[in-house]
Amino acid sequence: MASNKPAPEAPSPFATDNFGEADRTWEEWNPTEESIRPVRGRHRVAKQRGLARSSTVLGVGVIAAVGAGGMATAQSKPPVSISLPDSLADNLPDAKSLPGVGAFMSDDADMTPVSAAPLTSAGITSAEAEQGTTDAGEALRARILQQAEQQQANADAEARAAEEKAAAEKAAADAKEQQDKAEAKIAAEKKKAEEAAKKKKEAERLAKLAASYALPTSSYSISSTYGQSGPMWSSGHHTGLDFAAPTGTPVKAVHSGTVKSAGYSGAYGYRTVLELDDGTEIWYCHQSTMNVTAGQKVSTGDTIGRVGATGNVTGAHLHLEVHTGGGAGIDPMSWLRSKGLTV
Template identity: 55%
Template structure:
């Protein structure tokens, strides 16, 4: 490194020189010229480069109006340049220390006491808890839906089973009822045939009282049915009848028992009649109307009929409590006692 020429020997540069003591020292262009090039970097042993360059300070003497300035008037300042490894990050040892310190700080984050340094860990834990809660909620909802579906299926199966059992029971009851009605009709037909044969074999017996009848005739009039029992008489009071009292005479008999015309006349009405059920209205030759009610079937629905002709069969249709024939007798639109009217015709009821 270039520097100014040294001062003459024997002269104390710390003292103020005079002009005549050792002569004037003026720096030249060569002695004051700055060094060329950059600082040289020396490679130290062991592979680490160190800078041994020390910047010298040139002494510039300025000649002023008050005297001569020399380099000895100013203290020398030593400037050291850091070595290249220090400029690049302090070497492998420094980087290793910094990495260790960073890892230690990262590892210590979850162990901090205050919430500020645990923010990232706490956020992750909260997210994990929310995910677990959501999964549990979805699982509970799925289980609840499955239970509801199973209960609904069980209820539907039970309802279907109940309907099937009810339909089977209704079918069995209907079959039993039909069988009973058919048996009663067959028995009534057999009784009627037997009575007809007996009537043909011997003359009619004289009239007599009683509560049962066999359908015998007298003077062109016959009883409306046979094998019967009188159960309700004309004028009986009760809430079962809309008028407050009974307007006819009830002949209780098995369903299917034949019903006959009490006298000759014509059928003027036949069909459903509300509380009367199936009804036939027979108008006799003298204008008297005889109503046959609660029939199970009707054999004649219009036209002329003769006394004793079967026009229908006993039943339990309409407002009834059992199988029977409700017989009404009307004159001029008003009801009269059927029992007295039959007796007036010479019939024993």
């Protein structure tokens, strides 16, 4: 520890002369470089280390609480009495004579002394006083610990809230995914059911049609189809559907209608034209014989003639053509199948 050179003793104010009277002459003492040596040594200031953010309040609180507790402990020690020699106390100047002090002094003997609150109770709130806290250091430590606990509780609450929010969002996402899957499954099942119903309805329609429609002949084989090209036909392509069958095989009405014409027609040989209720015409060509006449009403399956080889042919077969109400020819196979018949 640095030390100063002792100052020279000042003449005592209580020294007496040869006549026994006190010499009250005071000499001024001015310190010099010789009388005061400079303080040696270095004062180091410890660098403050950074604290982790989560433990800052608690660390500072503990340090402050310990310091405050030490201060309160020091204050709780009994006071040390200091006494002055009577010779020095008698010669001290009167307090009222000191400059700037007399104005604050009162001559009233009944001056009520001002009682100062003990230092150890400074900063204590009324709530803490009600709880029995009377020590300032202890109160400070309790406040800091309470602050730290409150901050930790807030952090825990925020963490729980974040976890609950994340869990709620995940649950909502899972629920939506399950709902989407369920809706997709329902939609697929509905579509499948609709398709099945549609197929069933179509099958019922075809079955109903098939009950009212019939194939034009039996024991046959398809020898030529509609639109087939070749030099055998004057138009350059086949205009009907050929059912190859033995001569004399019955030819039947495919649906109920009225015989529009029945007779020989050049390259078609013996031909019967059956007009249906919707205006569609069915031509039966190359017959060997005809069993109906013009204007006659026939029903589905009635025999209207026989398979033959009359007209421009190379063998016995039934040449069948289908014409719309406007007279245009269409594919007989497609038309028969649209009526529920298997060709």
